[in-house]
Structure formats: C-alpha cells, structure tokens
Amino acid sequence: MRGPTGRLSAMRFLVTWAVTAAIVTLTGPLVGVLWAKTVPEVTYVIVQGEPLLAQPEGQGPIGIDARFALIALVAGLLCGVAGFLAGGRGDDVAMLLGLAVGGTAAAVLAWKIGHTIGLDAFQDAVQTARDGTTVTGVADLRAKGVLVFWPLPAVAAYGLLELVVRRLPAGDRGEAGAGEADEVGGDEFDLESAPAGRDVDGREP
Template sequence: MTREVRAFAVTVLTLAALGVTAGLLWSGLTPRAPYQVTDQGTVLADPTTQALIAADGWFAVITGGLGLLCGGVAWFSARRWMLPVLLGLCAGGVAAAYLTLWTGSTFTLGAVVVEAAPSATGAKIVPGALKLTAQGVLVSWPLLAVGFFGLLEGMHGYRESPLRAPYGGLGPN
C-alpha cells in the first residue's frame, strides 16, 4: 500500500515541478497583448490583436507536449504500479496545468514586445499580463497524458493477447 501511495505522490510532485517550468517557458515564448492606460484603467489597445489567441495556443502546445511526454515516460517506467501512476498523471496533470497558468501569468520572462495601432489620444501602451481566454486548454496536459498512457497500454495488451491470433489462439474446427 505504501509503495502505491509513493508512486502516486512522486508522479504528482514531478508533474507539479514540470508545471512551474512550463509556466516559465510559456511566459518566455508568448507575445503579450497591448493594453492602453486610461482614466478607467487598462483596456485592450488593439481589438484585432492575435496575442490573446497566441497565448492560448502556446499554452496548449506546451502543456499538450509535456502531457504526451509524461504519459510515455510514466508508461515505460511504471510497469509495476500502473493504477497509482495513472491516477497520479490525472491529478498531477491538473495541478501542473494550473501551476503553469499561475507561473506564466505571474512572472514575465523574455523580451516583451508590444505592437498596437497608434491611438488618437496618445495614451500610453503597455504589455498586458498573460491570461487564458479559452479555459478548455487547461485540460490538455492531463487529457493527453492519460490518453497516451492508455493508448500505450492498449497496444501492449493487444500485442500480448491470445485473441490476436486467428480463431482466438484455437485451431479451426
């Protein structure tokens, strides 16, 4: 029982640590949306900007790629404790996705370049903080990790199955 709990905890903590790293990577790669400072606060300077969509896309690519990597590594390394590792991939993937979001939106890395059409009022243009507009990309890490793990297990189970042979391994009658 303690080995299963340990396998679960190691999986969750490993993915959480990767989530912080992924957040820093997301912060460094993603372009920032331009915001205009007004008397009412900051408002989006260029409504036609693609930076908000790019932030969602980069988040999905980074977390999805890490989800596939984590699912493959977990399947190859955890042959004895499949269920605790699978549950750890699910819980750790959710935690890692939220840590990626928090880290990426809290810390600013890399050169922040802001491009916007010039305003008629001459208001100051500042880079906005990273945020997700499509909340559905938060599930890309756990979904792809668990899905790839299941795909590998299904292919392995099919390869080892006696039902793969013609007539279920039995000769023709």
C-alpha cells in the same frame, strides 16, 4: 482484517500515486516560464487608469491561449510516455491517477507562474501611465479550459501505450519455460516431461 500483503499493496499504490503526481507537478513552473517567454505580445491602452486591449478582436490573446495549449499538450504527452516507461504491471491505476492529478496541478502552476513573470512591471506601468498610453501585457489565460491539455494527453498517452505495448509479467524476462524449445549443445530439445515408461518421443524404452 487486511493482511500484511494487503497493507503493502495499499502502501505501494499510495507511494506510486504520490510520487508520480509530485514529479509531474514540479514540471509546471518550468513550463510556465517557457510559456511566458514565448507568448506573442499583447498591447493595452490605458483609459482612466485601466488597461484595455488595444485590439479587442486581435489574435494576440488567442495566440497566448493557443501557445499554452500547445506547450501543455506536448508536456502531457511526454509525462504519459515517461510514466509508462517508469511504471510496470500492477501500477497502472496509481500511475494514471498520479498523471491526472499531477498534470492538473502542473497546468495550474504553469499558468500562475507564467502570469507573474513581468506582472509587477506591467502593474507599475499601468499605475503611472497617462490616458492613451500603450503598455505591453503579460501572459494570461482567457480560456481556462486549456488547462486540461496537460492531464488528458498524459492519461491518454499512458493508456494507449498500455494497449499497444505488451508488457511482460512481473519477474518474467522472456526465458524459455517448461515445454518450450531450448538450445542445448546446439540442438533443440523439448523440455516437456516424457510420459511415464516412455521417452520424450513416446517410444517404449
């Protein structure tokens, strides 16, 4: 049977995971708006009521995917760093899972929200335009694989910082412990206990 300590540990794990995932997820819509406002314009030609790329081999659609990948990469790195700064020893697994799940959800939300900006006007223009008319498209992803550019960098940044930065154990603030030099009255004294019958220097009393 799991004792109170085990239940508290499991509860802390779930709370850390859920809160981390939720916070990261909530940043997705903001990134989606930023993406939609900064993508290069892509022109479509209306042919029999259907929008077709005016330049199928152009750099526009590729630029849209690349812009999303770049923004998601930066967002993922920032989330990883923020997660590391907010976390502590004992929270690593929960934080990593939260960054992975939240980063994936945030990337999907960013894509969906960004795609909806200006979508109604684009669809209306397509429906009312005559053949040969050109309309400007909206942000959309052709390479769905760029969605991983958020969760993977977030997890990688957290893991790298965990390897490079040495965290203090819980409750340790760097105070000198037993046997370490300490400053008393301007002189250094060894606080290690002296052997029985001798002083700290090993001399007979």
